[in-house]
Amino acid sequence: MDGxxxxxxxxxxxxxxxxxxxxxDDDSSADDDDATDxxxxxxxxxxxxxxxxxxxxxxxxxxxxxxxxxxxxxxxxPEPQEDDVPEDVQKYAxxxxxxGAQYDRVNEFLRDRTYxxxxxxxxxxxxxxxxxxxxxxxxxxxxxxxxLVPFMTDTYSPQAVNxxxxxxxxxxxxxGATFLYGAMCDFFTAEELDDVMxxxxxxxxxxxxxEGVDLSVEDELEAEERISSVxxxxxxxxxxxxxxxxxxxxx
Numbered sequence: 193m194d195g196x197x198x199x200x201x202x203x204x205x206x207x208x209x210x211x212x213x214x215x216x217d218d219d220s221s222a223d224d225d226d227a228t229d230x231x232x233x234x235x236x237x238x239x240x241x242x243x244x245x246x247x248x249x250x251x252x253x254x255x256x257x258x259x260x261x262x263x264x265x266x267x268x269x270p271e272p273q274e275d276d277v278p279e280d281v282q283k284y285a286x287x288x289x290x291x292g293a294q295y296d297r298v299n300e301f302l303r304d305r306t307y308x309x310x311x312x313x314x315x316x317x318x319x320x321x322x323x324x325x326x327x328x329x330x331x332x333x334x335x336x337x338x339x340l341v342p343f344m345t346d347t348y349s350p351q352a353v354n355x356x357x358x359x360x361x362x363x364x365x366x367x368g369a370t371f372l373y374g375a376m377c378d379f380f381t382a383e384e385l386d387d388v389m390x391x392x393x394x395x396x397x398x399x400x401x402x403e404g405v406d407l408s409v410e411d412e413l414e415a416e417e418r419i420s421s422v423x424x425x426x427x428x429x430x431x432x433x434x435x436x437x438x439x440x441x442x443x
Contacts (some may be wrong), residue, residue: 282337286317286403293343305395307363314341315356317403330354362368375423376430387429390417 290298299310308316315333318340322329333340334348348356374387393416400407 277336277339278332280314281332281339284321284340287341287343288404289402290342295343295345298343306366307331308360310343310358312356312363313399314344315353316360319353319357327355328357371436372426376427376433377433378430381425386424389423393419 266406296312298313299330300310302310302313306313314337318333318337319328319330322333330350330353334350334353337344337348338346371388374380398408
């Protein structure tokens with residue numbers, strides 16, 4: 193999946209989830225099966241597919257006129273009205289570029305380029321956007337997750353939201369330590385480290401753009417300068433370590 197790729201979502205096939213709301217790192221959970229149409233199908237003779245006679249239009253009108261219950265057993269309740277969704281959730285504009293995307297496709301893209309899953313990516317961003325002075329609104333995030341992120345189809349408990357956020361944080365710290373060790377152990381040359389940083393920066397920028405973050409030129413240059421500054425410190429520390437190793441070996 194690149195910046196210009198559009199992922200279509202089939203109406204008849206729900207995405208298989210590789211990460212579920214159970215609050216564990218097990219990727220074995222999947223979405224619930226699609227609900228089937230509970231209204232019996234009829235043929236031209238007015239007979240339902242299971243053999244029962246379907247009521248004629250006149251019978252339905254007579255039943256309604258007599259004050260009978262107009263509801264049909266097995267017919268799903270109406271969808272929740274938009275007013276039931278919190279206002280800030282209705283106005284949330286992240287991930288709109290992912291409309292129609294399937295969870296497994298998003299997850300595959302992230303797995304190829306990062307340590308994080310689609311679940312962790314989405315929830316980490318939501319935890320940043322719904323942070324308040326007293327903490328993160330995890331209940332709101334979990335209850336409205338399908339309305340907030342197009343490729344998420346299940347609601348989550350607050351505990352599952354917190355677990356995904358914690359997993360994201362742990363992976364970032366672990367990836368950071370791995371990168372710095374690789375940079376300082378003299379495994380990469382300075383040019384190779386530049387290539388690594390360039391690729392990492394491009395992936396990060398792409399994810400931000402998909403989220404709807406509008407990076408200005410000034411913000412982008414500032415971020416690149418911070419990264420370059422850290423890289424200079426890493427290289428200096430690496431050179432010092434190599435110099436010490438050479439001095440010890442000569443002694």
